[in-house]
Amino acid sequence: MCRTTSKKWFFFFDGDDVSPSARDRKAKPERQPDRDEREVFLKRKSEMASALGVSGRWRLYMLVQFYNVSKIYPNGVKALDDISLKIDRGEFIFLVGQSGAGKSTITKLLIREEIPTRGQIFIASRSIVRMKRSQVPKMRRSMGMVFQDFKLLENKTVFENISFAMEVIGAPDKEIVKRVPEVIQMVGLKGKEDRFPGELSGGEQQRVGIARALINRPLLLIADEPTGNLDQKTSEGIMELLFDINRKGTTVVMATHALDLVRAARKRVLVLEKGRLASDNPPGEF
Numbered sequence: 001m002c003r004t005t006s007k008k009w010f011f012f013f014d015g016d017d018v019s020p021s022a023r024d025r026k027a028k029p030e031r032q033p034d035r036d037e038r039e040v041f042l043k044r045k046s047e048m049a050s051a052l053g054v055s056g057r058w059r060l061y062m063l064v065q066f067y068n069v070s071k072i073y074p075n076g077v078k079a080l081d082d083i084s085l086k087i088d089r090g091e092f093i094f095l096v097g098q099s100g101a102g103k104s105t106i107t108k109l110l111i112r113e114e115i116p117t118r119g120q121i122f123i124a125s126r127s128i129v130r131m132k133r134s135q136v137p138k139m140r141r142s143m144g145m146v147f148q149d150f151k152l153l154e155n156k157t158v159f160e161n162i163s164f165a166m167e168v169i170g171a172p173d174k175e176i177v178k179r180v181p182e183v184i185q186m187v188g189l190k191g192k193e194d195r196f197p198g199e200l201s202g203g204e205q206q207r208v209g210i211a212r213a214l215i216n217r218p219l220l221l222i223a224d225e226p227t228g229n230l231d232q233k234t235s236e237g238i239m240e241l242l243f244d245i246n247r248k249g250t251t252v253v254m255a256t257h258a259l260d261l262v263r264a265a266r267k268r269v270l271v272l273e274k275g276r277l278a279s280d281n282p283p284g285e286f
Contacts, residue, residue: 063089069119071105079105081275092246094262095255097272103255107224112136144213148225150205152197158208159193165215187211203234223254
């Protein structure tokens with residue numbers, strides 16, 4: 001049985017009292033996931049434990065930790081300089097800063113597209129820096145990625161673009177046929193399953209990208225400038241969709257230049273300057 005006086009651990013075993021106090025619950029009113037949503041979340045949590053090598057019956061608490069992380073590229077550019085940060089499960093985090101501040105490098109490190117020059121990165125208490133290359137694809141199944149330029153397959157329909165993410169991990173056809181329409185409806189694209197990307201607006205294409213990122217029920221959703229190519233009204237619609245996804249239990253890390261959207265959201269904000277963490281602003285204080 002794990003015990004600690006700290007409020008933040010990588011995981012707790014069943015039986016530990018980690019529930020928030022009544023005062024905390026009152027201070028942060030939020031819609032709770034219904035039974036079906038919670039069951040899906042617990043299933044994905046168990047799958048992520050397996051992918052990361054965490055054994056036993058557990059509940060994720062701290063999901064991500066960067067510990068003194070620096071990244072220097074072969075050309076000598078120092079993208080990150082001694083970054084330390086922690087992200088709890090269920091949080092919504094904004095990464096902001098000027099171009100070249102290190103936002104995209106952090107997102108690449110999270111999915112292990114890059115590895116740090118120095119320091120450690122832990123997800124659910126396991127170092128992904130030391131992780132074997134053969135284990136990375138399985139780890140990524142518990143993550144979803146949303147891109148600024150959508151990265152859709154132009155020769156595939158909306159349905160096919162989304163289902164492709166399930167096909168590559170070997171999901172059975174029966175599960176694909178059931179799951180894809182659910183996600184299409186969730187992102188507001190019902191009736192456009194047979195459209196090709198070229199027949200969609202920019203906002204609709206980004207919704208396809210979000211649906212593709214959600215299709216395997218990730219615990220962590222990473223969005224790199226998801227509203228960068230969209231107008232204000234469309235951007236607000238995409239943000240509402242991301243907030244809804246977060247309310248259902250998915251941790252969201254979003255890199256963005258859109259400070260007006262960030263201020264309106266009143267979420268936790270990490271400010272990067274020249275590769276360093278300049279400030280870590282609690283919800284509502286940016």
